[in-house]
Amino acid sequence: AAAKIPRGESSVVAAARRLPVGVRKPSLRVVVTGGAGFVGSHLVDKLLARGDSVIVVDNFFTGRKENVAHHLSNPRFELIRHDVVEPILLEVDQIYHLGCPASPVHYKFNPIKTIKTNVMGTLNMLGLAKRVGARFLLTSTSEVYGDPLEHPQKESYWGHVNPIGVRSCYDEGKRTAETLTMDYHRGAGVEVRIARIFNTYGPRMCLDDGRVVSNFVAQTLRKQPMTVYGDGKQTRSFQYVSDLVDGLVTMMESEHIGPFNLGNPGEFTILELAQVVKETIDPSARVEFKPNTADDPHMRKPDISKAKSLLHWEPKISLKQGLPRMVSDFQRRIMDEK
Numbered sequence: 483a484a485a486k487i488p489r490g491e492s493s494v495v496a497a498a499r500r501l502p503v504g505v506r507k508p509s510l511r512v513v514v515t516g517g518a519g520f521v522g523s524h525l526v527d528k529l530l531a532r533g534d535s536v537i538v539v540d541n542f543f544t545g546r547k548e549n550v551a552h553h554l555s556n557p558r559f560e561l562i563r564h565d566v567v568e569p570i571l572l573e574v575d576q577i578y579h580l581g582c583p584a585s586p587v588h589y590k591f592n593p594i595k596t597i598k599t600n601v602m603g604t605l606n607m608l609g610l611a612k613r614v615g616a617r618f619l620l621t622s623t624s625e626v627y628g629d630p631l632e633h634p635q636k637e638s639y640w641g642h643v644n645p646i647g648v649r650s651c652y653d654e655g656k657r658t659a660e661t662l663t664m665d666y667h668r669g670a671g672v673e674v675r676i677a678r679i680f681n682t683y684g685p686r687m688c689l690d691d692g693r694v695v696s697n698f699v700a701q702t703l704r705k706q707p708m709t710v711y712g713d714g715k716q717t718r719s720f721q722y723v724s725d726l727v728d729g730l731v732t733m734m735e736s737e738h739i740g741p742f743n744l745g746n747p748g749e750f751t752i753l754e755l756a757q758v759v760k761e762t763i764d765p766s767a768r769v770e771f772k773p774n775t776a777d778d779p780h781m782r783k784p785d786i787s788k789a790k791s792l793l794h795w796e797p798k799i800s801l802k803q804g805l806p807r808m809v810s811d812f813q814r815r816i817m818d819e820k
């Protein structure tokens with residue numbers, strides 16, 4: 483019997499679902515917004531490697547052409563300089579919507595632009611998904627939990643977020659993006675997925691993007707002290723980028739809307755992270771204490787039991803395994819600066 487095509491599912495995706503086991507899926511046309519950035523470029527590598535055609539839409543605010551330069555001669559790859567705040571017409575089967583600055587330093591640089599990107603950018607990508615019947619995945623964030631009163635955080639937790647603070651353009655922006663995503667799903671039948679990503683690190687992060695892992699690694703390689711904000715007792719959980727990318731693709735291909743927490747449950751204080759960086763790179767590395775920023779969440783650790791049971795996904799790479807892979811990339815780029 484012919485399988486029912488869910489509303490909002492493209493014909494290519496529906497055809498792929500009906501294929502007998504063992505028959506290769508037809509190549510999908512996928513758009514990755516923010517595909518020239520850190521996470522996006524690793525996702526693009528994976529999608530192209532499995533045979534998809536990929537269009538990257540990026541305004542290069544924090545992304546770099548260099549991150550995808552190795553694909554420029556691939557006929558299945560296209561790079562478009564475009565700001566998602568403006569509408570765009572494309573014909574695709576899947577949309578991975580990552581376009582948005584992710585580091586606090588970058589998203590606080592122009593907060594109005596950040597909230598516009600989250601609201602108007604997400605609206606445009608959902609409008610596109612609706613028009614062409616594409617499946618849409620939003621990369622939301624653990625920041626939707628704010629400074630959480632529940633620990634570890636489950637997807638059912640509604641969060642503890644300051645709506646008028648300096649982080650609001652990002653965390654309230656992503657909360658609105660989640661709302662838009664669910665409204666297009668319920669109201670317009672768009673097939674959607676929501677990933678709540680926890681702190682992720684790896685090669686191709688901006689050297690000076692201000693996030694803690696990239697800061698500590700770059701500082702130690704440059705023989706500068708690691709800047710610990712506050713007392714360094716606040717906690718975070720650090721996920722290696724390939725685990726995240728596996729999780730995003732698994733979610734997109736699954737039958738589940740989410741939201742799903744995608745993160746590594748290993749929890750470290752910032753001082754413990756500094757210790758791991760020191761052991762990995764330079765035993766003589768030092769730390770320097772600096773005042774903390776406003777509204778900094780005190781602790782963060784994902785409960786990933788939902789993704790484990792429904793997606794059979796869990797991270798494979800520990801901080802001690804992942805860090806050296808990032809260090810070699812940073813070493814090369816810091817050498818190139820000289």
Ligand code: NAD
Pocket residue numbers: 515516517518519520521522539540541542543544545546564565566567579580581582583584585599603621622623624678679680681682683688
């Ligand atoms: P990144 O800054 O490296 O990448 C973001 C990309 O989006 C960049 O290439 C940037 O140029 C592009 N971009 C920004 N504004 C845009 C706009 N208006 N139009 C088009 N492109 C735009 O950050 P990342 O770490 O790769 O993050 C990717 C996504 O994952 C973001 O949506 C972020 O919120 C989410 N996320 C990341 C983390 C993490 O730890 N890396 C954690 C939670 C959520």
Ligand code: UDP
Pocket residue numbers: 568569570571572605606607608609610611612613
């Ligand atoms: N949009 C887009 N590309 C498309 C379809 C829509 O960028 O292929 C934009 C559109 O310009 C609008 C937004 O997505 O700003 C929401 O589209 P929708 O059709 O849901 O709303 P409407 O245009 O009816 O307000």
Ligand code: UDP
Pocket residue numbers: 585586681692693694695697698709710711712714716718752774775778779
């Ligand atoms: N942090 C720090 N030193 C730095 C950068 C960040 O101590 O050089 C701290 C920051 O105060 C926060 C944690 O590290 O408690 C994670 O910060 P990051 O900006 O990486 O991500 P966030 O989880 O805040 O979005």
